[in-house]
Amino acid sequence: MTASRVLREEGGYSEKTRVKVMAEVERLGYLPNRIATVFAGDKSTTFVGVSIPDLGNEVFTHVLEGIDRKLVSFNHQTVLGMTQHELGEEENWIETVLSWKPAGLILTGRAHTPRAVQLLQGANIPLVEIWDLNSSPIDMSVGLNHFDSGYDMGRFLLSKGYARFGYVGTSHDAANAATSRLNGYAKAIEDGGGKLTRQLCLNDIPGFYPGFYGTEQLLSSDPNVEVIFFQNDNMAIGAVHFCQAQNIRIPQDIGIAGWGELPIASVLPYRLTTVQVNHLRIGQLAAENLLLKISGDTAKAVSDVGFRLVPGDTV
């Protein structure tokens, strides 16, 4: 018991005893069993479960980096969960992670299975839903309005005089953020009297090469598309390379728009039309709010990090 007090620097022991205890700790190479502490006190571990759809999508690795940096500086650890965009996978992962008594959870996306929601509410631990802003979150939400960002892009492209629109993304269910962007884009086009002639959802990761061959597919099925909005910048860059290879001029022959402002944009000779989003900030803010709740303080239930449309030279 005295040793326990010394190690926790709880006070109630003499300097002489402290020295004696620390000497024994050194001699035995003693490492405390944190599992026992958690068990005894019905406490939480220092783990924070973080679910992201996949690591192949660069935007999520940036979010994850923001989260982990912040967590580490407050002596917490990230437990990774790749859900592969499957709500069932997420539910399984939530159940497993909860049985290990995490201090909190950060989930990407606002859609969960009913049982997942039930588990989360029952666990009664701090929770942040990130990425797609949820105005009535289970606990907290950090992100941006993806529908609006798609809508703004649609409106912007209409203002540039385009009439026949395309979209290329990767396959995903009805509940995810990229679909919200597509829906916003489609709505803006409809409202503005344009036509979304082709939309393509590839069964792939949203990277450079899917952007390349997705553009090829889209243009071969509808050569009259005037502008294409991509799921993210990397896909858009893939499209730019396809166009260069085919001598299709940008923006004279076709307009290209990305989303997310990814690092590749910084070295291009032209400015890619895109939507700037601070991915790292989403992660940091999510972790900050979570840590506030974990330490018993209050935190904003809904934090909108916003977005900024970058006009660029590719439309």
Next chain:
Amino acid sequence: MTASRVLREEGGYSEKTRVKVMAEVERLGYLPNRIATVFAGDKSTTFVGVSIPDLGNEVFTHVLEGIDRKLVSFNHQTVLGMTQHELGEEENWIETVLSWKPAGLILTGRAHTPRAVQLLQGANIPLVEIWDLNSSPIDMSVGLNHFDSGYDMGRFLLSKGYARFGYVGTSHDAANAATSRLNGYAKAIEDGGGKLTRQLCLNDIPGFYPGFYGTEQLLSSDPNVEVIFFQNDNMAIGAVHFCQAQNIRIPQDIGIAGWGELPIASVLPYRLTTVQVNHLRIGQLAAENLLLKISGDTAKAVSDVGFRLVPGDTV
């Protein structure tokens, strides 16, 4: 006790009892406390600690993805540790993670502090050191010989007739893999009678933009460099864009070589001179070997995944 047996499907109970127990589980929304199980049996959790230098470096996210996919399919979870290339950070993280009784550890790099090594040996759990192959690992090693890959690139470039060589990477200590590549490259150049006139280690992540401005810095300090070897493909692509912006012709005016074959390479109109490495495979193999040891089987102590030099069109 009977309930415990039912939930573990251990046998030794009647069907009638099983139904009764499961009904209570349902009624109470009972979730087992895995912490108690670990505590009681002095067992391990299902966590596997995975340390990587940083998430801003794309090669490591691919390795991490390979690891996590494999771990998840065997009901294990990744606990992330970003060490920021600091051995002291790694030591702290190892100490913290070990106190949570992980089933195993995967560490990026072969260099650790003496105390870290002591902790790892004391913990007596399966351990894989990845990335830079370690012929005498603490437990197991999965990766490739980075020195050799640098050496081969140096020799290849010499065979192309180059005489004045440059290198651009990001800052890192003497112990890491990129430094091994640089050392191998330098050795090959020395052996072949060439000259490594400039080497640049930026204090940044090895991404597109650092490749861009690193090339600018290198060429302004030594305009006579004939070929530059970059820490990875993304930096090399940054260099290609810098050269395009400056009307420097590749490979006529300067040669560019990358490393790692990253996704961007798949959409370029030319073939980038690089070294192909299967990052995902490293992660998968590391996880596979770890899982073998965790389940009590034996696994290869040293697994070399190798590399392949891609001649390309940029030299």
Next chain:
DNA sequence: CGGAGTTGAGTTACCGGTAACGTAGGACTA
């Protein structure tokens, strides 16, 4: 039909911390 084996279920103790409480002995006060 008696003894041995089997089956389903219950009992006890333990893992390693720590909250809550107990207590010896010294200091301080009326």
Next chain:
DNA sequence: TAGTCCTACGTTACCGGTAACTCAACTCCG
């Protein structure tokens, strides 16, 4: 000097699973 308080340290019990054991009841067989 007796009563009170404080400090430093010790003792007990508990968290929730499960290994190891006990035991009643039932089965099976010579």
